[in-house]
Structures are given as structure tokens and as C-alpha cells.
Amino acid sequence: MPYNPALAAPLDAHFVDRPDITTKRMFGGLCYFLNGNMLCGVDADRYMFRVGKDQEAEALARPGASPMDITGRPLGGFVFVDPAACEDAERLVSWINLATAFVAGLPPKQKSAKRDR
Numbered sequence: 668m669p670y671n672p673a674l675a676a677p678l679d680a681h682f683v684d685r686p687d688i689t690t691k692r693m694f695g696g697l698c699y700f701l702n703g704n705m706l707c708g709v710d711a712d713r714y715m716f717r718v719g720k721d722q723e724a725e726a727l728a729r730p731g732a733s734p735m736d737i738t739g740r741p742l743g744g745f746v747f748v749d750p751a752a753c754e755d756a757e758r759l760v761s762w763i764n765l766a767t768a769f770v771a772g773l774p775p776k777q778k779s780a781k782r783d784r
Contacts, residue, residue: 669695669711670692670695670696670697670708670709670710670711671709671710671711671712674709674712674713674714674750675697675709677753677756677759678699678707678709678759678763681759681760681763682699687701687702688700688701688706689703693708694710694737695710695711696708696709696710696711696715697709697710698715700776701767701770701771702770702771702773702775702776703775703776704717704770704773704775704776705717705770706763706766706767706770707762707763707766712750713747713748713749713750714747714748714749714750714753714759714762715735715745715746715747715748716745716746716748716762716763716765716766717744717745717766717769717770718744718745718746718765718766718769719744719769719770720743720744721769722765722768722769723743723744723746725765726746726765727746729748729752729762730752731748731749731750731751731752731753732746732747732748732749732752733746733747733748733749734746734747735747744769748762
């Protein structure tokens with residue numbers, strides 16, 4: 668199932684003036700990368716944020732968060748977030764900030780010079 672453009676729109680608006688953010692379609696979803704490292708994304712009905720293993724418990728304690736589990740085994744350091752928990756722009760930005768706090772500390776990776784869509 669393709670990603671939901673309505674979920675991607677607020678992320679696009681937030682990152683519009685950020686040349687260090689790129690996007691790539693992956694596994695039917697759309698992922699956002701900070702300096703080449705996965706930061707967050709959307710699929711058909713939820714957000715995904717890379718918060719790191721040290722912040723995972725804090726992230727999972729937030730309303731609407733659940734472990735990122737696609738294969739039957741949760742992927743540590745990543746969480747899914749129900750869009751209802753991000754309807755308010757402040758809440759969405761708090762998720763972006765939590766993910767950015769982790770991903771900004773990672774070494775940059777080679778990245779594409781343009782957005783992938």
C-alpha cells in the first residue's frame with residue numbers, strides 16, 4: 668500500500684527549507700533523511716520516527732506510540748506513531764525534535780543531492 672500524502676504534507680512543510688533533509692520512497696512508504704541518515708517517515712496510516720535505543724522507552728511512553736514491528740520482531744530505536752497523536756503541529760514537531768536529537772549525532776552518510784519524488 669502506498670504512503671499517505673496527507674501524512675507526508677506536514678513533514679514536507681516542516682522540512683521545506685532544510686537542504687540537509689532528503690526523501691526516498693522505501694517499502695511503500697516515504698522516508699526522510701537527515702545528512703543521509705533515516706530520521707522519520709510515513710506509510711499508509713502512521714508516522715515512523717527514529718529515536719534511538721536510549722530514547723525508545725521515553726518515546727513509547729508517549730500517547731499513540733508503538734514499537735516499529737514489520738516482520739514480527741520490533742526494530743530497536745524506531746517507533747510508529749498514530750497520526751491522531753500528531754494532529755496538533757506542536758506534537759508533531761516534538762516527535763521530529765526527539766528524532767532529530769538522536770539522528771543529528773550520527774555521522775553523515777553519502778546522500779542524494781535531490782529529493783526522490
